[in-house]
Amino acid sequence: MTDNYAMTVLKSDELNLIDEYWRAANYLSVGQIYLLDNPLLQEPLEAEHVKPRLLGHWGTTPGLNLIYTHLNRIIRKRDANVIYITGPGHGGPGLVANAYLEGTYSEVYTGIGEDSEGMRKLFRQFSFPGGIPSHVAPETPGSIHEGGELGYALVHAYGAAFDNPDLVVACVIGDGEAETGPLAASWHSNKFLNPVTDGAVLPVLHLNGYKIANPTVLARIPAEELDSLLRGYGYLPITVESDDPKVAHQLLAAALDEAFDLIAAIQQAARYDGATQRPMWPMIVLRTPKGWTGPAIVDGLQVEGTWRSHQVPLAETRTNPEHRKQLEEWLRSYNPERLFDEEGALRADLRALAPVGNRRMSANPHANGGLLLRDLDMPDFADYAVTVAEPATETAEATKVLGTFLRDIIARNGDRFRLMGPDETASNRLSAVFETTDRTWAAETIVGDDHLAADGRVMEVLSEHLCQGWLEGYLLTGRHGLFNCYEAFVHIVDSMVNQHIKWLTSSSRLPWRRPIASLNYLLSSHVWRQDHNGASHQDPGFIDHVANKRPEVVRVYLPPDANTLLSVAEHCLRSRNYVNVVVAGKQPALTYLNMDDAVKHCARGLGIWQWASNTTGEPDVVLACAGDVPTLETLAAVDILRRELPNLQVRLINVVDIMRLLPDSEHPHGLSDREFDSLFPTTTPVIFAYHGYPWLIHRLTYRRNNHAHFHVRGFKERGTTTTPFDMVMLNDLDRFHLVMDVIDRVDGLGDHAAELRQRMVDARLDARRYTREFGEDDPAIASWAWDHQYQAASLTGN
């Protein structure tokens, strides 16, 4: 295409209309930032028309409005199915403005009509107490992407495009955001996009040149270098550069025509002509001034086109008449009286530029994924149960068992379920899924590759950020999934899950936002079985991280064995609008509950394991446990106690759902004090063996009547490369130490207990010596479970 051609794409009439539509969006954006009243400027602007606190971001907004306006043209022209992801999410006013221009805003928020009173409310509510956030947010129709923390626009876009073959996800990437790590990695998502069954992502890199107070890297490298970079990422960049609106309109219209033609050609080739090579997908590089059409100079300093336009270019509009005058000139420069009629309605010929119905980007159901959500077609999870004739007599690899269930879920839901993981699906023992599917891979393949295919349902990339972001985008557009991750490294996405939880918290308060499938984590390769990788891989703190968030959204499960994991997983996959964190082991481990009991136990969330207790009455001590390894050690401790101190009345409680420990006033899953006290009698010592940092159990139980008698063992950052049993010993979570804890806390156990305590001390020393000498766990301890079979007969009373 020649530049001459590009300059004639839009006929003069269309050009003018498009320009006016853009001006209307800009006017509404500025109005939101500044105006409390006088929305159509039908009177001269007075101080009291201006908000007392000016909060909002102008700089990125005109660019966002420009792209939006031109995408509208493409949508109408091609009946295209497009959603809009706003990387520069500070540009909230722009997206709200466009939703309002399209009528969606008034449909969703019926109090805000398409008239001057509606416009007044629209302006007033923005960044106003009780109103809407200043960023693109769940409150913004058409959005699946919170503005605020930057870096995730493009990865969300790809997540939205997967398995949506007709969708084009337009994704604006600010040049600030482009400096972040997650965004930099996201470009390579095109190696995981299947042109046959997935939709397209159209990245628009918006180079307005500045961040808050600095230029941006990508705006300050030579154009050839940027071009080389983007081609290296696998894209065909189409550049649009101008500071003249008329020129920019022509160039951007031509660029979008070209991009959509290329997308259509790629999809045609892949879908009908048998093309199998990864295509170069088009993208747009848009260079326009920051704060374009805003005040050029304020207080003698250049503002338009610089970082000074980032937030509010005129800061003192209530107190400084000169600023207010400039604001009025700025607002009037858009000629609102020509764009809106006297009642405040958009001129009909302008309104006609917007797409209609679900084609409006602000009303596209893909951006309100719950509307499109279809339940997973799941087999009966009980069919995957392992047989447990007696508790604690047989072993299974919990995640391996789950893998068979996931395999069949994948087989039945080829269009709406994906399994994400940073190259750890096999390592986490979920390999059964490869019996039915492959790893998603659209890059080169060679002979010898293992289960790679463009239509694979397992997405593996060595980036937790991409796994998380793809899944978020996929869920937000109405699909399902699970992220399996090493427990320690899920901290890499701490901040992303924060934002997703905040999104869910806000959207669950918006009736028009339909619930979406929960974000499910399977954390395996957990702290107690990273003995081979050592301290750098040992961290159970993700639970603490999510536990700080709103209880409406957060759930944490620690199933102790294979059948409980199946039950928990099924529950999580059916749930909506939660973040479910499931921690489960991948190593061969004892099984405790048959499927019926597992279902009941998981439904209760915690409960007495009567078969491992030796009293149905008031116990002398409660041993509680949460997590697979703590459960094993606790059962082993109980077995020692029951053999050695048979008169001691022991109750064993296993906790699957740790939020049950919270008061019912604090969490929907919380137990009432009455229930809690019946499980943990108010003055009975409790020795609690917990998977993670011990103080989390204190944080959950500090309001309980019995809290003063809770003694919690867990991970206290004593980690290294050593054997599994040495790891629990290092952290005083081992069976011997738990027995010592009981003896130390129960009065009147007598001489035999004192002697037993010394034997426990010696046993620890022996185990440690053995480990140091032979490099492995003492087989007598490692196989202890089997030797004694937890005295299954004695434990169960048979």
Added chain:
Amino acid sequence: MTDNYAMTVLKSDELNLIDEYWRAANYLSVGQIYLLDNPLLQEPLEAEHVKPRLLGHWGTTPGLNLIYTHLNRIIRKRDANVIYITGPGHGGPGLVANAYLEGTYSEVYTGIGEDSEGMRKLFRQFSFPGGIPSHVAPETPGSIHEGGELGYALVHAYGAAFDNPDLVVACVIGDGEAETGPLAASWHSNKFLNPVTDGAVLPVLHLNGYKIANPTVLARIPAEELDSLLRGYGYLPITVESDDPKVAHQLLAAALDEAFDLIAAIQQAARYDGATQRPMWPMIVLRTPKGWTGPAIVDGLQVEGTWRSHQVPLAETRTNPEHRKQLEEWLRSYNPERLFDEEGALRADLRALAPVGNRRMSANPHANGGLLLRDLDMPDFADYAVTVAEPATETAEATKVLGTFLRDIIARNGDRFRLMGPDETASNRLSAVFETTDRTWAAETIVGDDHLAADGRVMEVLSEHLCQGWLEGYLLTGRHGLFNCYEAFVHIVDSMVNQHIKWLTSSSRLPWRRPIASLNYLLSSHVWRQDHNGASHQDPGFIDHVANKRPEVVRVYLPPDANTLLSVAEHCLRSRNYVNVVVAGKQPALTYLNMDDAVKHCARGLGIWQWASNTTGEPDVVLACAGDVPTLETLAAVDILRRELPNLQVRLINVVDIMRLLPDSEHPHGLSDREFDSLFPTTTPVIFAYHGYPWLIHRLTYRRNNHAHFHVRGFKERGTTTTPFDMVMLNDLDRFHLVMDVIDRVDGLGDHAAELRQRMVDARLDARRYTREFGEDDPAIASWAWDHQYQAASLTGN
């Protein structure tokens, strides 16, 4: 350079010697992974010679050894000053092997000599209980970079290179790691490197093609696309590709010659010839097989050159004679008997290939930064104090005051202090630093740019990962710095700070590792003053995150005003081997303590503010506070209480160092129970207003005698875009609610208290109504502090 030339760089003798040195490193690497005994294979290999648990990673190791060997050649040839950063940190055995070959290992660990017994110990200790980790770790001489969590190799390399003009940081980047976000962003660090005063980074992208179970993205894009990508990142790639060792040696030697020539030329041009344009720095792309020289086929499956060689290619060497036979053949293929003499010492002509003394990469002092650490030259921080004639009568912007102190630290320490931040230095009100320095910027500049210069000391990039990683690399090589960040978004580096804390924890146990400067965070724009950005920017959980880590390393400070911030900052900047988290406000806020009192208060970490209390005896209630906004609200509450309920005996305690709340058995800063009980009498109600999630205070105090009477207010994830006072009301942290809490918890206050409580309820409703109507805080409340001046006279008894 032609290929022909490249193939003749090494004379035949040198080629053979280099190959043998590489084989020696490979032999020692395999030996570490597998052998318990028989280190020189002087007897046939028996089952008992093999470790019972095989833990380690072979796949990446031969490549790491190859690069190391060739860097040795360059160092000797040019007397170059080089350190080695091992991105594929799983390759621990390779780095240990090289340190051993150079003699460093035996110098550092004197029990492990350069003889067969030493070699036996070297092998045995690897991934062995009580031994060394399987990854590159603090225990590895010459390392500043933990292997484990991937993504930070290149950013650490740049951090090491800054202000080290003679240093070349060779940085191996695995193609797995290259998929991570932080690594993808790190390439652009070259826009922040000053060729005049900084050293050079030489990235070596090692494409061995596979991750754990998958191919890698960068190995599966066309060579031209990769070349384009790397040039787009601003590098000149030099490619070395071979699976024939002899060819690879020649090509790599030539490539390194070329790279070092280019580096020298760039530095010459910038330092002496006045070049100012950002250069294209050289880098190497090395394509060699994964698991090279290991077993080609195991159990009928291709292993060498595939992902199957990632960990231990032969897994059953103790139980499967065929595997053991293959292991023995593999080990003998290196001809250990020709490389080491009968006593186990490396052949002298091979040993001569290693550099000597501090030029050995394993002994380079830059990789043990504490050796090079020089104290900061700091002015007296008291000179920057704000005047506080009476508590709570004047205001200051705490971080702005700190900025003046930082300005002068920067001025005095131009070679050893940097201030990092994601484009928020001005936003966090530290702008005074720009009176003495600029923002580091080596990319293009244009007229109108604000304080950009190649030698600027303020590093701003819109990536918390880069800020954190640069600073880590800078600190680990013996320099100083501070990272200022929005509080909510520091979660982006949760996982990085985990790894750094683990590094500090381990290295503080190694006497040969000298202490380094602490990693200091200044978290501003904190949860209570992100009212304009809303929920997405409101999160105080980083404190919780670090509080889970080892108490030897972690410190958290919440200075309530400007002078306490100065005192805390100075303390942090002088400290060693800690992670210091300082949370401080940037908004105008009351000042409470003159500098003398501030120093004393900070030294104590917490204490009674007698001037705000109305009793020196036993109080009826303790109001405690930590954080600037909670302190303000608490003082306001105390003022109301003292005016309204003058007979109520109130004690006010301010906490700067929250670790003081822990028992002394749990943290070096912890108070004894006796001290604690004297501050918080064991049955007195305590209303604690805390900056962050309230349960953290419970987690710190649950062992205290008075814990049952602690009632904590803090952030409970009620966040939105609203006014500052509405934010504290939303979370029940406001003065009115604190008064209500006191009334609810102190018995016998009588009717007036009941009436006061109702007034407080009404005041909250009024404040809320005002906010919703006018969009700002009620001036009567917002200026309350000034109206009453906290009744400074009454509070202080004057």
